[in-house]
Amino acid sequence: MTKFSKSQINQNFDDLHKPLNRLQAITEASRCTYCYEAPCITACPTSIDIPTFIHQIRSENIKGAAQTILSENILGGTCARACPTEILCEQACVRNHDQGKPVEIGLLQRFAVDTFLDADQPHPFKRAEPSGKRVAAVGAGPAGLAFAHRAALLGHQVVIFEAEAKPGGLNEYGLAAYKMANNFAQREVDFLMQVGGIEIQHSQRLGDNLSLAQLRQDFDGVFIGVGLAANHQLGIPGENLPGVEDATNFIATLRQTADKSSLPAGENLVVIGGGNTAIDAAVQAKRLGSANVTLVYRRGEEYMGATAWEIDLARKNGVVILLWAKPIAIHGGDAAAAIVLEKTALLEGTLQGTGNTLTIPADKVLKAVGQKYALADEPSLDLAKGKIWVNERFETNLPGVFAGGDCVHLGEDLTVQAVEHGKRAAHAMGRYLFTISALEI
Amino acid sequence: MTNLHCNIAGIDSINPFWLASAPPTDKYINVKRAFDAGWGGVVWKTLGIDPPVINTSSRYGVHHDRSRGILGINNIELISDRPLAINLAEIEQIRREYPDRVVIGSMMAPIEKSAWQELAVKIANSGVHGLELNFGCPHGMCERGMGSAIGQVPEMVEQVTRWVRQAVDLPVFTKLTPNITNILWSAEAAQRGGCHGLALINTVNSITSVDLDLMAPTPTVDGKGTHGGYCGSAVKPIALNMVAEIARNAETKQMTISAIGGIETWRDAAEFIALGASGLQVCTAAMLYGFRIVEDMKAGLQNFMAEKGYAHLDDFRGKAVANTVDWNDLNLNFDSKAFIKQAQCIGCGRCHIACEDTSHQAIRFDTNSQGLRRFTVLDDHCVGCNLCAHVCPVPDCIEMRTVDNGQPRLTWPQHPKNPLRTDVPVSKNTEV
Ligand SMILES: Cc1cc2nc3c(=O)[nH]c(=O)nc-3n(C[C@H](O)[C@H](O)[C@H](O)COP(=O)(O)OP(=O)(O)OC[C@H]3O[C@@H](n4cnc5c(N)ncnc54)[C@H](O)[C@@H]3O)c2cc1C
Ligand SMILES: Cc1cc2nc3c(=O)[nH]c(=O)nc-3n(C[C@H](O)[C@H](O)[C@H](O)COP(=O)(O)O)c2cc1C
Ligand code: SF4
Numbered sequence: 001m002t003k004f005s006k007s008q009i010n011q012n013f014d015d016l017h018k019p020l021n022r023l024q025a026i027t028e029a030s031r032c033t034y035c036y037e038a039p040c041i042t043a044c045p046t047s048i049d050i051p052t053f054i055h056q057i058r059s060e061n062i063k064g065a066a067q068t069i070l071s072e073n074i075l076g077g078t079c080a081r082a083c084p085t086e087i088l089c090e091q092a093c094v095r096n097h098d099q100g101k102p103v104e105i106g107l108l109q110r111f112a113v114d115t116f117l118d119a120d121q122p123h124p125f126k127r128a129e130p131s132g133k134r135v136a137a138v139g140a141g142p143a144g145l146a147f148a149h150r151a152a153l154l155g156h157q158v159v160i161f162e163a164e165a166k167p168g169g170l171n172e173y174g175l176a177a178y179k180m181a182n183n184f185a186q187r188e189v190d191f192l193m194q195v196g197g198i199e200i201q202h203s204q205r206l207g208d209n210l211s212l213a214q215l216r217q218d219f220d221g222v223f224i225g226v227g228l229a230a231n232h233q234l235g236i237p238g239e240n241l242p243g244v245e246d247a248t249n250f251i252a253t254l255r256q257t258a259d260k261s262s263l264p265a266g267e268n269l270v271v272i273g274g275g276n277t278a279i280d281a282a283v284q285a286k287r288l289g290s291a292n293v294t295l296v297y298r299r300g301e302e303y304m305g306a307t308a309w310e311i312d313l314a315r316k317n318g319v320v321i322l323l324w325a326k327p328i329a330i331h332g333g334d335a336a337a338a339i340v341l342e343k344t345a346l347l348e349g350t351l352q353g354t355g356n357t358l359t360i361p362a363d364k365v366l367k368a369v370g371q372k373y374a375l376a377d378e379p380s381l382d383l384a385k386g387k388i389w390v391n392e393r394f395e396t397n398l399p400g401v402f403a404g405g406d407c408v409h410l411g412e413d414l415t416v417q418a419v420e421h422g423k424r425a426a427h428a429m430g431r432y433l434f435t436i437s438a439l440e441i
Numbered sequence: 442m443t444n445l446h447c448n449i450a451g452i453d454s455i456n457p458f459w460l461a462s463a464p465p466t467d468k469y470i471n472v473k474r475a476f477d478a479g480w481g482g483v484v485w486k487t488l489g490i491d492p493p494v495i496n497t498s499s500r501y502g503v504h505h506d507r508s509r510g511i512l513g514i515n516n517i518e519l520i521s522d523r524p525l526a527i528n529l530a531e532i533e534q535i536r537r538e539y540p541d542r543v544v545i546g547s548m549m550a551p552i553e554k555s556a557w558q559e560l561a562v563k564i565a566n567s568g569v570h571g572l573e574l575n576f577g578c579p580h581g582m583c584e585r586g587m588g589s590a591i592g593q594v595p596e597m598v599e600q601v602t603r604w605v606r607q608a609v610d611l612p613v614f615t616k617l618t619p620n621i622t623n624i625l626w627s628a629e630a631a632q633r634g635g636c637h638g639l640a641l642i643n644t645v646n647s648i649t650s651v652d653l654d655l656m657a658p659t660p661t662v663d664g665k666g667t668h669g670g671y672c673g674s675a676v677k678p679i680a681l682n683m684v685a686e687i688a689r690n691a692e693t694k695q696m697t698i699s700a701i702g703g704i705e706t707w708r709d710a711a712e713f714i715a716l717g718a719s720g721l722q723v724c725t726a727a728m729l730y731g732f733r734i735v736e737d738m739k740a741g742l743q744n745f746m747a748e749k750g751y752a753h754l755d756d757f758r759g760k761a762v763a764n765t766v767d768w769n770d771l772n773l774n775f776d777s778k779a780f781i782k783q784a785q786c787i788g789c790g791r792c793h794i795a796c797e798d799t800s801h802q803a804i805r806f807d808t809n810s811q812g813l814r815r816f817t818v819l820d821d822h823c824v825g826c827n828l829c830a831h832v833c834p835v836p837d838c839i840e841m842r843t844v845d846n847g848q849p850r851l852t853w854p855q856h857p858k859n860p861l862r863t864d865v866p867v868s869k870n871t872e873v
Binding site: 034035036038039058094095097 | 790
């Protein structure tokens with residue numbers, strides 16, 4: 001294969017889906033049948049009124065379309081870029097039945113939100129009268145940001161405590177670069193903050209220089225949206241060799257490097273895992289210029305966490321997908337050089353090694369076998385399925401402490417799901433604060 | 442073998458498709474290109490008495506659908522803005538070069554006998570097959586007492602038609618304006634004046650849109666706009682009705698009609714012929730897509746005729762006229778119900794909300810445990826209005842099924858609930 005030039009590498013991380021221009025958007029919008037009680041609304045975790053915003057695009061009321069979207073999902077711009085629409089809204093589109101192709105809801109949503117943001121309009125929502133309450137959010141990822149925005153709208157003063165130097169959580173450090181081109185994560189946070197009443201304090205890590213007990217003392221309510229900070233490990237020999245890295249770390253470095261061509265691209269790169277993170281890491285490695293990228297997954301394709309569309313994307317980018325194989329050792333002197341894989345099979349319903357091994361060259365190994373909740377220093381929180389337990393109102397076992405996003409045991413680990421959790425937790429906390437104050441009087 | 446050859450008011454034409462008097466027929470080069478593309482004839486852009494008129498910069502307004510398709514356009518253009526002598530010389534040249542194609546001279550003059558007659562003779566001498574009297578232009582010319590200012594007064598329509606008939610021995614078409622209350626009054630006036638054929642419709646008075654920045658109607662000329670003539674696909678329903686009114690009226694049903702208004706496809710053409718038109722004229726469709734559209738018009742019409750076993754246009758001309766009746770002749774005992782073909786239903790719910798909000802609450806909406814949306818018609822509530830079938834985005838998904846209720850035909854004049862009931866079956870307009 002030909003090597004990419006420096007400028008080609010940077011171009012490889014431009015928008016994966018080209019945004020629609022005005023005419024494309026209006027034409028695509030006219031494919032929408034304007035369904036009554038539309039199935040796509042139910043399929044959207046944040047319940048955006050999709051037929052209405054598409055109708056607004058069609059009537060060239062783009063500002064209205066953006067408001068319709070943002071009123072339910074303040075991170076509608078990121079969701080338009082990152083949502084796996086093929087398993088969400090677009091899967092439910094009735095146009096699948098007669099035209100074999102859904103309306104491009106994600107691209108239309110992006111058109112509306114981007115047009116609105118590009119026009120530099122004043123923030124579209126007004127805060128309620130001051131409630132006199134101060135609330136805290138831990139983590140400035142989608143869950144924390146959505147919580148903060150809604151809490152600010154409800155009239156509370158909000159302080160977000162964030163461990164990292166930049167806000168956005170995985171929007172900034174995790175989503176694939178070609179989904180979030182042109183520094184969109186920060187642009188969106190800037191827009192969100194314009195609502196007022198929200199302060200972000202950085203380098204504040206719960207369980208380190210920040211304690212839940214203190215937060216509960218200082219604030220009327222606390223929301224925890226810390227995501228999944230730790231990664232599962234392989235537990236095999238050679239795992240600590242240089243060249244072996246968590247895929248999320250690899251992606252974070254890539255996201256934080258402006259000139260992607262300055263990054264080393266492994267000659268032979270192996271990604272372990274079958275979820276979105278594995279796919280994103282593999283595709284981005286390929287676009288960075290790695291000659292051979294192999295994604296190794298221990299079961300068959302139908303078991304992969306990644307959607308069919310994403311698996312297809314990986315193949316189109318030249319990623320080799322090796323199924324029914326698991327890593328058993330990584331070899332190398334000063335650094336990783338090869339990986340030993342064992343073929344697997346389902347025997348009487350359980351996955352087992354077959355004893356057949358193969359060794360493939362690997363100067364870089366990316367581990368993408370799942371992230372896990374890691375707030376070990378807060379033993380006071382009840383857990384379920386290894387994550388923070390919450391009820392349907394996103395309340396933890398501690399009064400006044402709410403949680404949402406990837407770190408709780410409910411829902412799927414998706415940006416849009418985190419936004420919905422944050423939004424609903426803000427409303428639930430509002431009701432909680434109101435009840436408490438009523439009792440206090 | 443099907444054959445599109447026809448005779449319109451005594452004029453032989455290789456096919457019924459003529460270009461209407463308008464920019465496409467404005468000068469030699471346009472008409473040459475049209476004939477090369479296969480059009481059977483043209484009605485030359487309306488000629489007037491020198492000095493020629495002056496046209497504005499900005500002439501068209503547009504009515505888009507939501508996908509930037511064009512429903513209709515309007516224009517504020519006047520008649521030919523070139524000297525008469527040049528137009529006549531070009532007509533002579535075209536007639537020599539295309540002997541098998543029809544050229545009709547369209548004309549307009551101030552309301553004076555000598556003006557009309559002298560102009561008619563000049564145009565006739567250029568070799569045209571016939572004349573068309575433009576009584577229709579609804580903007581500009583009418584402010585000078587011409588165009589629709591004549592067409593809106595039946596006495597003037599009759600008078601001017603007669604003047605021209607007396608002056609020349611050629612087929613004369615009177616072109617009618619739709620901007621009137623009853624098309625039959627002008628049609629009958631033209632007949633009394635002795636015309637050989639009617640041409641209709643001219644454009645419909647309109648403002649297509651208002652520019653909300655300039656706060657002026659479009660098209661804007663230096664910040665101001667005026668009403669113009671609407672044409673194209675959107676006016677077809679108006680034209681079809683006016684043609685049908687003339688074709689089913691006892692006094693006018695023998696008149697030859699050159700139908701105009703929103704003809705864009707072979708199907709539009711076939712519909713006008715079915716309502717009695719002998720010839721067809723097209724303007725907007727050619728302006729939007731170019732002369733090549735005539736290809737499909739001809740081929741589509743021939744395929745339709747072959748399929749139905751019509752060898753000549755006359756075989757189906759006027760076939761829908763007998764079925765175009767007064768409301769009083771409709772059978773009130775006829776019943777139909779909407780039927781939703783579940784296999785084709787995509788579950789959008791448009792039929793449900795249309796019927797629920799604005800019709801008869803006759804479509805039930807259920808969602809099963811798997812989230813499958815199902816829409817069913819409640820026959821007891823359905824009045825057979827067709828609304829659901831029209832709003833459904835899937836063609837043929839909702840079928841209107843006739844209910845065999847065994848009841849005899851019953852019209853309003855015979856209906857027991859009619860206080861003025863006559864008991865006499867109405868036969869007016871049921872046959873031609
Ligand atoms: C590589 C990758 C790709 C993905 N791609 C997609 C995609 O394409 N589409 C999609 O919908 N979803 C995707 N996801 C999932 C999505 O990113 C998450 O579901 C979403 O970001 C969860 O939001 P969150 O706010 O719960 O957590 P996060 O986004 O993880 O944010 C948590 C925030 O809390 C901070 N924090 C953590 N610990 C502490 C602490 N102790 N004290 C203070 N602050 C702390 C973090 O720094 C971070 O800012 C992807 C995930 C990964 C890992
Ligand atoms: C720009 C323009 C100019 C027209 N000029 C004339 C004209 O000079 N004389 C005339 O009889 N009709 C004129 N018409 C009307 C057309 O001949 C025709 O009657 C009308 O457009 C309806 O047909 P359509 O829907 O196929 O366009 C004009 C129409 C347009 C769009
Ligand atoms: S035909 Fe009319 S009344 Fe009957 S179901 Fe359809 S919309 Fe309702």
